[in-house]
Amino acid sequence: MEIQLQENLSQQQPNYHKKKESTEIFNINSNNQDNYSQSYQVSTNTDSKEEPRFYDPNKIISLKNVHKTYLLGVEGVTALRGVSVDIKEGEFITILGTSGGGKTTMLNIMGTIDKPTKGDVFICGQKIKSTTDDKFLASLRLTKLGFVFQTFNLIQSLTALENVELPMILRGELSRDTIRERAIDLLTQVGLKERLNHFPNQLSGGEQQRVTISRALSNNPKILLLDEPTGDLDTKSTDYVMKILLDLNIKKGITMVMVTHDVALKNYANRVVRMIDGKVNAIEVIPTEKREENLRLLEEAVQSHTQSQLQKDQQSNGSGVSNHKDLGVRTGVVQQVALKGFVHLNEEIEIQDGQNEGQRQKNGNQQNHQHLQQNGSKTEYRKPGEYPIFQFAKQRKAQEQAIKQFQH
Ligand SMILES: Nc1ncnc2c1ncn2[C@@H]1O[C@H](COP(=O)(O)OP(=O)(O)OP(=O)(O)O)[C@@H](O)[C@H]1O
Structure with missing residues (x-):
């Protein structure tokens, strides 16, 4: 699939999209006909007292x-x-x-x-x-x-x-x-x-x-x-x-x-x-x-x-580098770190040889991948958000948000 680019990008918009005819999996097409008319968007008829x-x-x-x-x-x-x-x-x-x-x-x-x-x-x-x-x-x-x-x-x-x-x-x-x-x-x-x-x-x-x-x-x-x-x-x-x-x-x-x-x-x-x-x-x-x-x-x-997904799909027997799901976890260690308040959701925790736990912030996705590939067998990465201690607090918040989002 291909992203169809809009020509009339506004001045403040970066021009990285203009440079290439990119091959993409998504089709965010600003020319798509929206069923909601422009006038409708501008004057939503809500409470007239407001x-x-x-x-x-x-x-x-x-x-x-x-x-x-x-x-x-x-x-x-x-x-x-x-x-x-x-x-x-x-x-x-x-x-x-x-x-x-x-x-x-x-x-x-x-x-x-x-x-x-x-x-x-x-x-x-x-x-x-x-x-x-x-x-x-x-x-x-x-x-x-x-x-x-x-x-x-x-x-x-x-x-x-x-x-x-x-x-x-x-x-x-x-x-x-x-x-x-x-x-x-x-x-x-x-x-x-x-x-x-x-x-x-x-x-x-x-x-x-x-x-x-x-x-x-x-x-x-x-x-x-x-x-x-x-x-x-x-x-x-x-x-x-x-x-x-x-x-x-x-x-x-x-x-x-x-x-x-x-x-x-x-x-x-x-x-x-x-x-x-x-x-x-x-x-x-x-x-x-x-x-x-x-x-x-x-x-x-x-x-x-x-x-790489395409290649994977083509190889019937594709074995690959471990992904996040395949990696083992030592929940106790990470929870201890989490309790001290040092880690946040979506920062990654490194545990090497079961001894040293360290925290690092992602420096870019490419680097992340390389690191995983080089040390796949010895180094484990986990997002703290995957741990119960975070999930509990997040679930409460999420429930409140979900209920109110569509509340009438
Ligand atoms: N519904 C609520 N009832 C009582 N206290 C709340 C409620 N929602 C948030 N708080 C409290 O308000 C403060 C700010 O919470 P908030 O969730 O906005 O922080 P945050 O920066 O999003 O935190 P995090 O990064 O951990 O998600 C916290 O002390 C939290 O416990």
């Missing part, structure tokens, strides 16, 4: 001195302590920071899944207050926002196709036939044409996340909010998913805000927001050349994955 829906493109998301305190029994847990940030339309923002630093809380507030305790939040020009009507927020989520979480959150009893159809059915604006057509198109764009009728448990993690992305796109959102979307994926699937997301950002201009612990992903962004103790500690601008170079490397990595 404020006008015009917004400054430099502030598609705007947080001003936002505080959030959760009530836990009689105690208050302060998650955000005066966060201010403006996000431009079409930007790709990553949020990095310490565990418990408030990243997910900030994302949930941007996604109207949570309301601020204090401060001003504007999403597409709409002011969100602690008193804002839940019905209005549900409508805003359904029409303007798409969500992709680490744990995929697909409905297990529905096929890939039905999962993607769901938000469009909830919105209730398109005919049944159009919904089906659009869902097939979205899944085809992410390389899942042959998986339409598979149930989530019949799909790999990477494939499930691609279904989630298609579902998030189904109502043509202006903003995608991504909470560790690659946290449960291996390197290859991470590359595929990032490639899809970046294509959507660059070619379709969808604004993206992505929480991640994976520092290797930070240079795909336009800006990186660092959170510590509920505050924005720093905002780093990624120079355009650096971003473009990283996008180019990603493109190469995806091409290489695709080629």
Whole structure:
């Protein structure tokens, strides 16, 4: 399959896509006919009591001195302590920071899944207050926002196709036939044409996340909010998913805000927001050349994955290098490290000869692969996100996010 490139890339968009006629597995085609009309997108008819829906493109998301305190029994847990940030339309923002630093809380507030305790939040020009009507927020989520979480959150009893159809059915604006057509198109764009009728448990993690992305796109959102979307994926699937997301950002201009612990992903962004103790500690601008170079490397990595997959498919008896799933684990060691708070999701842990455990951050996918190949028998890599200690906390968060995402 081939990515069909859009010619009219905006000025701020990197030109790495323009250079080549790339062979790709995905087809993020900005010329695809969207069933939702432009006028519909601009004026979502929601609660008329709310404020006008015009917004400054430099502030598609705007947080001003936002505080959030959760009530836990009689105690208050302060998650955000005066966060201010403006996000431009079409930007790709990553949020990095310490565990418990408030990243997910900030994302949930941007996604109207949570309301601020204090401060001003504007999403597409709409002011969100602690008193804002839940019905209005549900409508805003359904029409303007798409969500992709680490744990995929697909409905297990529905096929890939039905999962993607769901938000469009909830919105209730398109005919049944159009919904089906659009869902097939979205899944085809992410390389899942042959998986339409598979149930989530019949799909790999990477494939499930691609279904989630298609579902998030189904109502043509202006903003995608991504909470560790690659946290449960291996390197290859991470590359595929990032490639899809970046294509959507660059070619379709969808604004993206992505929480991640994976520092290797930070240079795909336009800006990186660092959170510590509920505050924005720093905002780093990624120079355009650096971003473009990283996008180019990603493109190469995806091409290489695709080629080796093709080769693998051709060899009936292909034996290969161990992949992450084949590698053994020593859970105790890693949990100890995790408990000290030294590791985060999607950073990789190295355990050599059962003696030395060390932590390293990924320096690039190519290097990762080489290291695995050279030391495959002796060195083990595991994403901390795969360990129960992380999964427990993440499951709680994921459940809350999943319930609220489609709450009406
Ligand atoms: N629903 C909730 N109820 C009570 N406390 C919460 C809730 N959600 C988050 N918190 C608390 O708010 C603080 C910030 O949590 P948050 O999940 O936003 O941090 P984070 O930076 O995303 O963390 P991590 O990197 O570990 O996922 C933490 O102390 C957390 O325990």
